[in-house]
Amino acid sequence: MGEAIELVERFPGVEDYLRIRSAAGMHAKTAEAATRALPNTLYGVSLQRDGETVGMGRIIGDNGCFFTVVDIAIVPEFQGQGLGRRVMAALDAWIQRNVPESAYVTLVADGDAKYLYQKFGFVESAPLAVNMEYVMGPGGERDTSYLEAAP
Numbered sequence: 728m729g730e731a732i733e734l735v736e737r738f739p740g741v742e743d744y745l746r747i748r749s750a751a752g753m754h755a756k757t758a759e760a761a762t763r764a765l766p767n768t769l770y771g772v773s774l775q776r777d778g779e780t781v782g783m784g785r786i787i788g789d790n791g792c793f794f795t796v797v798d799i800a801i802v803p804e805f806q807g808q809g810l811g812r813r814v815m816a817a818l819d820a821w822i823q824r825n826v827p828e829s830a831y832v833t834l835v836a837d838g839d840a841k842y843l844y845q846k847f848g849f850v851e852s853a854p855l856a857v858n859m860e861y862v863m864g865p866g867g868e869r870d871t872s873y874l875e876a877a878p
């Protein structure tokens with residue numbers, strides 16, 4: 728089934744980006760945030776099937792000391808068929824070619840996605856270091872309620 732799906736070295740536009748994040752059950756971003764964010768992508772890919780974008784992944788950072796893998800998502804109908812691995816393989820190839828010695832390459836793994844990232848050399852940093860975060864709320868408040876709602 729995966730053979731009809733093409734990996735393209737271009738990140739989706741804002742509309743597809745928001746649609747895929749939502750379909751994959753990821754935290755919603757505003758169109759304003761996405762419009763500001765996407766041009767700052769260092770490297771991104773998308774998966775195309777019959778002209779429709781069904782998956783994506785990208786790398787952001789300062790292009791020297793810090794690189795972060797973000798927005799790895801496959802629409803639910805096509806999950807579990809090796810497409811997340813294809814996206815990660817493309818990002819990993821770019822990292823191997825472009826990231827200088829001493830740089831940090833990081834990501835935040837949601838749930839079982841950590842098993843995918845382990846295959847590309849990522850190791851859990853806890854307890855030496857833990858991820859700390861909040862989401863900016865509409866009134867400037869620091870929202871962490873989504874963490875409490877998690878199973």
Ligand SMILES: CC(C)(COP(=O)(O)OP(=O)(O)OC[C@H]1O[C@@H](n2cnc3c(N)ncnc32)[C@H](O)[C@@H]1OP(=O)(O)O)[C@@H](O)C(=O)NCCC(=O)NCCS
Nearest residue numbers: 751800801806807808809810811812836837839840842843
């Ligand atoms: C996470 C996600 C990107 C993975 O993509 P996918 O296409 O479903 O994954 P793949 O079919 O490519 O599987 C990737 C690998 O991880 C492994 N894997 C996945 N879940 C696993 C689990 N629970 N235990 C062990 N291995 C697991 C698979 O076996 C596979 O390994 P293989 O290639 O050696 O067989 C996709 O499920 C998704 O979009 N999820 C919702 C959004 C999300 O959580 N994104 C990640 C944010 S950090």
